[in-house]
Amino acid sequence: MSAPRAGAGASAxxxxxxxxxxxxxxxxxxxxxxxxxxxxxxxxFVRYNHxxxxxxxxxxNHSNADNEFYFRYxxxxxxxxxxxxxxxxxxxxxxxxxFSSVGFTFLLAAFALQWSTLTQGFLHSxxxxxxxxxxxxxxxxxxxxxxxxxxxxxxxxxxxPAQLLLMALLEVALFGINEFVLxxxxxxxxxxxxxxxxxxxxxxxxxxxxxxxRPQLEKSKHRQGSIYHSDxxxxxxxxxxxxxxxxxxxxxxxxxxxSLGDGQHRTVLNTYYSLTASTLSTFALSxxxxxxxxxxxxxxxxxxxxxxxxxGTASEMMLTPFGALAxxxxxxxxSTLGYKFFTPILESKFKVQDTCGVHNLHxxxxxxxxxxxxxxxxxxxxxxxxxxxxxxxxxxAESQRTATxxxxxxxxxxxxxxxxxSVGGGVGGCLLKLPFLDAPPDSQCYExxxxxxxxxxHEDEAQGPLKEEELDTQA
Numbered sequence: 001m002s003a004p005r006a007g008a009g010a011s012a013x014x015x016x017x018x019x020x021x022x023x024x025x026x027x028x029x030x031x032x033x034x035x036x037x038x039x040x041x042x043x044x045f046v047r048y049n050h051x052x053x054x055x056x057x058x059x060x061n062h063s064n065a066d067n068e069f070y071f072r073y074x075x076x077x078x079x080x081x082x083x084x085x086x087x088x089x090x091x092x093x094x095x096x097x098x099f100s101s102v103g104f105t106f107l108l109a110a111f112a113l114q115w116s117t118l119t120q121g122f123l124h125s126x127x128x129x130x131x132x133x134x135x136x137x138x139x140x141x142x143x144x145x146x147x148x149x150x151x152x153x154x155x156x157x158x159x160x161p162a163q164l165l166l167m168a169l170l171e172v173a174l175f176g177i178n179e180f181v182l183x184x185x186x187x188x189x190x191x192x193x194x195x196x197x198x199x200x201x202x203x204x205x206x207x208x209x210x211x212x213x214r215p216q217l218e219k220s221k222h223r224q225g226s227i228y229h230s231d232x233x234x235x236x237x238x239x240x241x242x243x244x245x246x247x248x249x250x251x252x253x254x255x256x257x258x259s260l261g262d263g264q265h266r267t268v269l270n271t272y273y274s275l276t277a278s279t280l281s282t283f284a285l286s287x288x289x290x291x292x293x294x295x296x297x298x299x300x301x302x303x304x305x306x307x308x309x310x311x312g313t314a315s316e317m318m319l320t321p322f323g324a325l326a327x328x329x330x331x332x333x334x335s336t337l338g339y340k341f342f343t344p345i346l347e348s349k350f351k352v353q354d355t356c357g358v359h360n361l362h363x364x365x366x367x368x369x370x371x372x373x374x375x376x377x378x379x380x381x382x383x384x385x386x387x388x389x390x391x392x393x394x395x396x397a398e399s400q401r402t403a404t405x406x407x408x409x410x411x412x413x414x415x416x417x418x419x420x421x422s423v424g425g426g427v428g429g430c431l432l433k434l435p436f437l438d439a440p441p442d443s444q445c446y447e448x449x450x451x452x453x454x455x456x457x458h459e460d461e462a463q464g465p466l467k468e469e470e471l472d473t474q475a
Contacts, residue, residue, distance in 0.1 A: 023451075026162035026438045034165065038114045046117065049125070049132035071260055072135045078252030079142045081245065083109050087149040089242035090301065091356055097157050099448040104161055108152060108168050109145040115169065116144035119176035124184070139256045143197055144175050146253075150201030151425075153356030154209045157446035158217070160439050163432045170431065171204055174424040178417055187395050187406075188413035189377070191267060192254030192312025194369030195417045202363035203421040204428070206352055211429025213351045216442040243301040247275055250308035254315045259391045267315040271308055274315075274328030278307030281332030289340045296339075302361045303335035309365035313373030313410070316392055318384050327372050331365045338364055370414040378407035 050056040051068050088105035092098045120140050121131030148168045179196045182188040190196050255267035286299040307328030338360030346352045346359060380393055380403045390397040396406055440450045448454050
């Protein structure tokens with residue numbers, strides 16, 4: 001009987017733990033560490049606000065009907081559904097990555113809600129030594145989670161759960177800083193988050209993807225495509241989830257943080273019309289550029305939503321119904337052409353492997369939405385807004401800024417967002433390269449079985465079973 005090899009003996013004595021052991025530790029350790037840290041911070045700093053605290057609310061002699069909960073919670077429900085259901089199932093188009101798309105969305109969003117409550121709280125609602133939370137802070141935390149999930153779409157299938165949690169840790173902090181700089185320091189208006197959510201999330205994720213570029217990703221190319229039932233699932237999902245769900249609830253997403261009354265009403269209308277126009281332009285362009293005039297489901301399930309992104313900044317403004325239609329039609333056109341022509345260039349020339357095409361749905365429409373906001377802001381007048389100018393552009397109403405100077409601040413806000421997102425994505429990419437974070441190997445990207453138990457899975461004879469040593473091969 002031959003003596004055991006040195007390498008085998010080392011593994012047996014624990015100096016080189018087997019692949020399964022290495023895979024077992026990073027995620028639970030990081031989850032427990034992050035949850036423990038946030039729990040301690042919550043215990044020290046987080047308190048109910050005056051509309052949530054029993055003593056403060058009843059001590060003020062208020063009517064229960066006046067509580068902000070009754071005005072904001074319906075919008076919160078819609079936004080919450082979009083984050084946990086819409087985003088998750090929109091990414092469930094890869095043929096062997098459904099568990100991961102939905103499951104990691106669940107994980108990232110749950111962590112982001114806690115962490116963003118702290119980061120946004122310290123920047124926006126910290127007084128008396130405490131962070132004060134209520135329904136509005138829940139909505140803002142969901143917006144932050146949305147930005148994280150947009151970035152997730154750019155690296156979908158190429159990162160492990162421990163890497164994604166570390167990405168969320170960094171991105172949530174930078175999101176809060178960017179939002180604070182734009183909204184509080186620069187006085188930028190961005191009700192639906194064209195800049196703070198979509199542009200920031202997209203370019204953070206794209207730069208992250210560039211830093212994590214995998215030259216050998218061709219080994220997993222056969223899993224990157226979709227199949228008929230997974231595309232249908234991403235389009236409607238179970239009980240009308242995915243694209244249709246997002247499309248229906250997007251007016252609530254844009255209007256949730258706006259001023260109650262005419263501002264919220266106007267935001268819903270502008271988003272509503274913009275989405276309809278982006279849908280028609282998507283169908284038109286998809287047929288025009290498609291092979292033999294056929295529609296491409298990738299275009300339909302993504303670019304049709306670009307209308308909601310493009311009016312995010314200007315949705316609260318006097319964009320006019322025609323302006324909403326025009327913006328939506330342009331966004332659907334740009335997004336569809338991006339999926340058809342620009343995504344291949346992005347990978348071949350710029351080495352950015354954008355799995356979900358977030359550049360086409362969130363990046364370019366987000367930048368376009370910021371520019372639409374610059375234009376509409378520059379046209380703002382007292383005659384057009386009347387007394388409503390105070391709620392939309394308080395600095396213009398108080399003569400602290402002209403419409404032109406406010407428009408320049410809007411443009412500068414876009415520059416700040418792109419800068420912070422790019423720098424953050426670059427730093428995040430370097431951190432995610434740390435070897436102990438257990439990234440999937442090139443040959444097993446877009447594969448659920450790397451991180452999930454998949455019951456009843458029958459291997460294709462041509463592919464063969466998933467081997468332990470193949471799983472452990474790092475890119």
